[in-house]
Amino acid sequence: MSGCVTLTVQDHIGQIVLDRPDKMNAITPDMTRELQRICREIDENRAIRVATIAGAGERAFSAGSDLNTLADLSDMMAFRDRIEYAALVRDIKKPVVAALKGWVLGGGMEMAIAADIRVAGRSAKIGGPEVARGWLGGGGASQMLPRLVGVGQAMRMLLTGDPVDAETALRIGLVEELVDDIAVAARVLEIAHKIASFSPTATLAVKAAVRAALSVPLEAGLRYENELHVLCMSDKARIEGIKAFREKRDARF
Numbered sequence: 497m498s499g500c501v502t503l504t505v506q507d508h509i510g511q512i513v514l515d516r517p518d519k520m521n522a523i524t525p526d527m528t529r530e531l532q533r534i535c536r537e538i539d540e541n542r543a544i545r546v547a548t549i550a551g552a553g554e555r556a557f558s559a560g561s562d563l564n565t566l567a568d569l570s571d572m573m574a575f576r577d578r579i580e581y582a583a584l585v586r587d588i589k590k591p592v593v594a595a596l597k598g599w600v601l602g603g604g605m606e607m608a609i610a611a612d613i614r615v616a617g618r619s620a621k622i623g624g625p626e627v628a629r630g631w632l633g634g635g636g637a638s639q640m641l642p643r644l645v646g647v648g649q650a651m652r653m654l655l656t657g658d659p660v661d662a663e664t665a666l667r668i669g670l671v672e673e674l675v676d677d678i679a680v681a682a683r684v685l686e687i688a689h690k691i692a693s694f695s696p697t698a699t700l701a702v703k704a705a706v707r708a709a710l711s712v713p714l715e716a717g718l719r720y721e722n723e724l725h726v727l728c729m730s731d732k733a734r735i736e737g738i739k740a741f742r743e744k745r746d747a748r749f
Contacts, residue, residue: 498524498526499515499524499526500515500526501513501514501531502515503534505543505544507689508546509548509688510537511547512534512549512550514527514550514551514557515552516552517551517553517555519559520555521604522559522560522563523558524565525565528578528579528581528584531584535585539589539590545590545691546593546692546699547591547688549585549593549595549607550597550681550684553598554597554619555598555599556599557594557597557598557600558599558600558607559599559601559602559604560601560602560605560606561603580635582606582607582610583635585611586610589700590700591612591699591702592612593615594613594614596615596616596617596620596622596680597619597677598620598621599659601624601659602624602625603635606633606635607635609641610640613672613673613687614671614672615674615675615683616665616674616680617674617676618662618674618675618676618677619677620661621659621660621661622670623653623657623659623660624637624657627657628657633654644670645668646668649668662674694747694749695737695747697727697728697733701724701725701728705717705720705721705724708720736749
């Protein structure tokens with residue numbers, strides 16, 4: 497089975513599933529191309545307000561790249577210019593919530609930390625084992641992981657290649673919530689439904705502002721935040737938000 501990536505859209509939520517459970521949802525080039533198309537659709541489809549990403553089956557979210565596809569790299573420039581699947585997830589403009597169960601390794605971890613919120617089941621084991629194979633992950637681990645867990649924890653994970661269990665992942669800030677495996681999907685959908693109920697202008701602005709904080713100086717970030725604030729205040733959703741407050745009800749966006 498070569499695997500596939502699927503997208504289901506319901507209630508303003510785009511649900512991405514990495515579907516190759518017999519190979520722990522390891523990513524092939526064909527799956528990467530499917531993911532590229534799906535991520536583009538999520539950005540372009542205004543009916544989608546938030547995305548979720550999960551792996552099929554119970555064994556893994558994803559074990560990263562299918563190593564068999566990395567055996568022949570005779571054209572290094574082509575490899576350099578490859579489509580990086582973790583970057584596809586990271587570049588989605590809309591909020592992304594990841595559902596993590598079982599193994600979350602290598603590029604799988606990079607996809608997970610490319611999401612905005614991570615909910616882990618107790619079976620989750622998260623790690624970047626690339627150093628044991630002779631390379632450094634190329635999908636953002638060395639850059640995004642220190643921003644989540646700090647330099648020391650990132651160094652420990654990436655230099656030893658040892659995975660952390662779900663309890664440790666929660667303690668160090670690698671995941672935001674920890675629930676029983678059976679509750680992961682429902683909790684992710686609960687979070688996604690709440691985000692989808694808000695103004696898309698506001699949720700996209702929040703994501704853009706927080707992501708900017710990862711890479712720009714404070715003064716530039718504060719100015720950018722203010723510009724996004726002005727944008728939100730110019731949106732008609734503001735009127736509904738104020739009206740709902742006055743009427744003591746939830747806003748309907």
